[in-house]
Amino acid sequence: MLAHGSVLVRFRKEPYDTVLLKPGEMLEFAPGTAPILHKAVDSLSISAWRQQRFVFSNTPLDQAIQQIEDFYNCTITVKDSSLLRYRITASVTAPPVQELETVLAGILNMKVSRKGDVLEIVGAQQ
Numbered sequence: 001m002l003a004h005g006s007v008l009v010r011f012r013k014e015p016y017d018t019v020l021l022k023p024g025e026m027l028e029f030a031p032g033t034a035p036i037l038h039k040a041v042d043s044l045s046i047s048a049w050r051q052q053r054f055v056f057s058n059t060p061l062d063q064a065i066q067q068i069e070d071f072y073n074c075t076i077t078v079k080d081s082s083l084l085r086y087r088i089t090a091s092v093t094a095p096p097v098q099e100l101e102t103v104l105a106g107i108l109n110m111k112v113s114r115k116g117d118v119l120e121i122v123g124a125q126q
Contacts, residue, residue, distance in 0.1 A: 001026040056088040061108075061121075064088050068104075072097055075118045076104075083110070083121060 001044055009019045009027060010047040016036060019081045028037040054071075055062050060085040065076045071094060078084055088107065095103040101119055111122040 012090075030121050039056065052055055052094045053091065054094060055091045058089055060100060061086040065121075068100075072100065076121065078121045080123055083123065 002023055002025055002095070004023055006023075009021060011018075011029075016029075019027055019036065025040055026037075054064070054067065061078070066067045069073070069076055074097070086108070090107050092103065092107060101112050101114050103119070104110075104119065108123055109122065113120050113122055
């Protein structure tokens with residue numbers, strides 16, 4: 001994701017076209033896969049990690065989980081895959097990893113349990 005300036009991305013091999021990235025755009029690419037993903041994004045949400053914050057605006061749970069896993073280098077599982085369609089709108093300072101279970105449960109209004117190094121989102125709080 002680009003915050004400032006512009007970047008011209010050229011690929012060594014075909015079939016990928018040259019891409020000009022501008023502020024507020026992102027490029028996602030994995031070798032051996034096609035096509036590349038070039039789109040406008042909410043730069044505030046994506047760059048919030050630099051301020052130790054999570055900003056979610058109608059964000060699907062699976063995308064929020066990916067951001068949290070990347071930030072904490074942890075694993076989060078979801079017991080019921082239908083929960084992945086759940087959307088989150090929240091802005092929160094990233095808590096210490098020891099408090100992540102409690103903070104996630106509060107944001108999601110779901111039960112979150114810890115099993116060793118893995119957090120599991122179980123479902124609605126009872």
